[in-house]
Amino acid sequence: MRELRKYLSFALGAAVVAALIVVPMNFNRYGLFILSQWATMTIAAMGLNLTLGYAGQVSLAQGAFVGIGAYTAALMTTHGLPLAGALALAILLCFAIGWLLGYPALRVQHHYLAFVTLAFSTLAFLVFRNESWLTGGTYGISNIPRPAIFGFATNRPLPFYYVCLGMLGIVTLCMWWLIRSPWGRAFMALRENPIRAQSLGVDTRRYTLMAFAIGSALGGVAGVIYAPLTQYIDPVPFNLSLSLDLLMMVIVGGSGFFFGPFLGAMIAVLLPEWLRFTEGYYLMLYAAAVILLLIWSPTGILGILDRFLAERRTRAASAKRAGTKSQWETVA
Amino acid sequence: MSAVLEVSDVRKNFGGITAVNGVSFDVQEGEILGLIGPNGCGKSTLFNCILGQLTPSGGEVKVDGKPVTGLRPSELNRLGVSRTFQLLQVFPKLSVRENLILAGQEHRGSMTSRLFGRSDAGLTDAANQMIGFFKLDHLADEPAGGLSYGQQKLLDAAMAFMGGPRLVLLDEPAGGVNPSMLSDLKERLAAINRERRATFVVIEHNMEFVMSLCSRVMVMAEGRVLAMGRPDDIRRNPAVIEAYLGH
Numbered sequence: 001m002r003e004l005r006k007y008l009s010f011a012l013g014a015a016v017v018a019a020l021i022v023v024p025m026n027f028n029r030y031g032l033f034i035l036s037q038w039a040t041m042t043i044a045a046m047g048l049n050l051t052l053g054y055a056g057q058v059s060l061a062q063g064a065f066v067g068i069g070a071y072t073a074a075l076m077t078t079h080g081l082p083l084a085g086a087l088a089l090a091i092l093l094c095f096a097i098g099w100l101l102g103y104p105a106l107r108v109q110h111h112y113l114a115f116v117t118l119a120f121s122t123l124a125f126l127v128f129r130n131e132s133w134l135t136g137g138t139y140g141i142s143n144i145p146r147p148a149i150f151g152f153a154t155n156r157p158l159p160f161y162y163v164c165l166g167m168l169g170i171v172t173l174c175m176w177w178l179i180r181s182p183w184g185r186a187f188m189a190l191r192e193n194p195i196r197a198q199s200l201g202v203d204t205r206r207y208t209l210m211a212f213a214i215g216s217a218l219g220g221v222a223g224v225i226y227a228p229l230t231q232y233i234d235p236v237p238f239n240l241s242l243s244l245d246l247l248m249m250v251i252v253g254g255s256g257f258f259f260g261p262f263l264g265a266m267i268a269v270l271l272p273e274w275l276r277f278t279e280g281y282y283l284m285l286y287a288a289a290v291i292l293l294l295i296w297s298p299t300g301i302l303g304i305l306d307r308f309l310a311e312r313r314t315r316a317a318s319a320k321r322a323g324t325k326s327q328w329e330t331v332a
Numbered sequence: 333m334s335a336v337l338e339v340s341d342v343r344k345n346f347g348g349i350t351a352v353n354g355v356s357f358d359v360q361e362g363e364i365l366g367l368i369g370p371n372g373c374g375k376s377t378l379f380n381c382i383l384g385q386l387t388p389s390g391g392e393v394k395v396d397g398k399p400v401t402g403l404r405p406s407e408l409n410r411l412g413v414s415r416t417f418q419l420l421q422v423f424p425k426l427s428v429r430e431n432l433i434l435a436g437q438e439h440r441g442s443m444t445s446r447l448f449g450r451s452d453a454g455l456t457d458a459a460n461q462m463i464g465f466f467k468l469d470h471l472a473d474e475p476a477g478g479l480s481y482g483q484q485k486l487l488d489a490a491m492a493f494m495g496g497p498r499l500v501l502l503d504e505p506a507g508g509v510n511p512s513m514l515s516d517l518k519e520r521l522a523a524i525n526r527e528r529r530a531t532f533v534v535i536e537h538n539m540e541f542v543m544s545l546c547s548r549v550m551v552m553a554e555g556r557v558l559a560m561g562r563p564d565d566i567r568r569n570p571a572v573i574e575a576y577l578g579h
Contacts, residue, residue, distance in 0.1 A: 178447070180451045181446065181447050181448075181449070181451060182433075182434075182437040182446040182447075182449070182451070182452075182453045183443075183446060183447050185426070185430060185433065185434045185437065186434065186437070186438070188423065188425070188426060189423055189426075189434050192423040192424060192425060192426070193421055193422070193423055195385070195421065196417065196421040196422070196423070197406075197423075197434075198385075198404070198405040198406045198409075199383065199385075199405050199406075199409055199414070199415050199417075199421075200406075200409060200414075200434065200435045200438065200491060200494075200495070201406050201409035201410045201438035201439055201495060202406055202434070202438050203406045203438070203443070204406065205404075206443065
């Protein structure tokens with residue numbers, strides 16, 4: 001039974017990956033752009049899902065890290081440096097800044113922590129906008145080149161979509177490894193009961209800082225591919241509303257569920273396209289849908305699935321119990 | 333015999349209130365020390381001071397002769413000092429087995445080695461053994477939050493033993509546990525104490541439990557040590573009867 005389920009989920013995963021590779025082949029330029037954006041936002045949301053969903057630390061600064069990654073990539077590649085170098089630097093930079101941003105979390109939690117991270121988000125935006133000697137200010141940075149991977153140019157939309165998808169694949173594998181390692185367990189312990197975790201030897205300080213640092217680094221990774229995707233960046237996309245969007249993706253998809261960010265990012269990126277026919281009503285419909293979803297299932301879309309599976313298991317268990325009981329009664 | 337735990341003149345003030353007022357005692361290796369006293373007499377505060385959850389306002393705590401005052405709870409735990417809590421403290425969304433693996437994993441290797449090592453940190457067998465020992469077999473894969481109160485108490489105790497501690501401080505292990513499970517729990521604790529040479533300090537209000545499990549009993553009242561001695565002597569001590577046991 002367990003083996004069967006393992007094969008089934010493996011087959012399902014393989015089918016989804018194959019579809020993501022094959023189906024977009026005849027998509028137009030715009031469709032590929034949307035799908036590339038989905039992959040990028042999923043990476044950033046996965047980072048936030050680690051910080052918030054697994055480790056329980058609220059952050060309203062994920063968008064700022066996407067910005068730091070994007071500016072790093074834009075500045076380096078427009079000066080002729082390779083994107084891979086930008087990726088390495090952005091990961092280091094965001095990891096270090098994320099680590100520092102984690103320190104307030106050692107003293108304050110929940111709403112207070114949200115405010116601290118919100119302040120950081122605003123600070124980063126002001127740096128992007130005002131330090132024009134570095135960032136080009138409100139004019140931004142244009143003509144960001146797309147990379148050549150092993151000699152293949154990725155200027156056209158389809159090859160660059162595969163770059164985004166490949167990056168998403170690598171991040172997914174790393175995240176999967178991290179979550180199922182003892183670190184993943186320690187992060188969840190941090191979320192569920194930090195005091196008990198401490199008394200069991202979990203260095204809650206170090207794990208809290210790690211949760212921030214790794215989550216932020218993934219925001220940076222997303223930024224590094226966002227810059228060549230749009231090929232032009234200015235400060236506006238990285239203001240507070242991106243952080244809020246990413247937070248929404250994590251919560252709508254299902255905070256603390258591995259595939260929550262995939263779903264959440266899909267809804268946040270694709271729903272506006274599907275609702276395009278409603279014109280001006282799009283945002284209202286989106287907002288109403290989110291309110292209804294969170295009333296119905298505060299744990300997001302995957303929370304609904306989880307609840308359904310848990311109920312089925314409980315029913316099976318109580319049926320088994322009832323079975324043993326009647327057996328016992330016949331013996332007695 | 334050597335002292336595993338030495339507490340000398342520990343004090344703790346909260347603003348103008350003195351919760352623990354100069355408590356000194358020591359616990360010998362392999363001993364089970366009972367700690368009793370009326371509610372609010374400072375028992376749990378004393379535990380928290382010993383374990384680093386609170387910083388004592390004064391005094392010193394030594395474990396195996398080494399001063400540990402001021403260490404964080406996680407550091408103290410990795411030195412072999414473990415605890416259970418008065419109120420339920422498990423990780424509700426993790427399964428029973430995952431709770432136990434977590435309880436042991438930080439005692440093995442470095443943080444980096446845990447990232448690249450095995451998912452279960454090589455602790456599945458140890459966790460299963462502990463599950464069997466506390467008779468939680470049928471619940472091993474259930475989320476801990478779905479267990480009954482008594483079962484969660486057993487899990488809480490089991491978690492405290494996963495790291496192979498030298499000293500365990502148990503805060504009301506019997507509270508809210510039904511009589512048949514209670515005798516089970518007592519038997520398990522006595523067995524661990526015997527077989528693993530683990531030393532216990534037990535806060536408990538259930539006198540039958542304390543008197544039959546502990547080799548010595550310390551009585552606290554108003555932040556001070558009122559009496560210390562063998563269970564039979566404590567039971568007959570007039571000051572203890574006056575302050576706590578009643579007539």
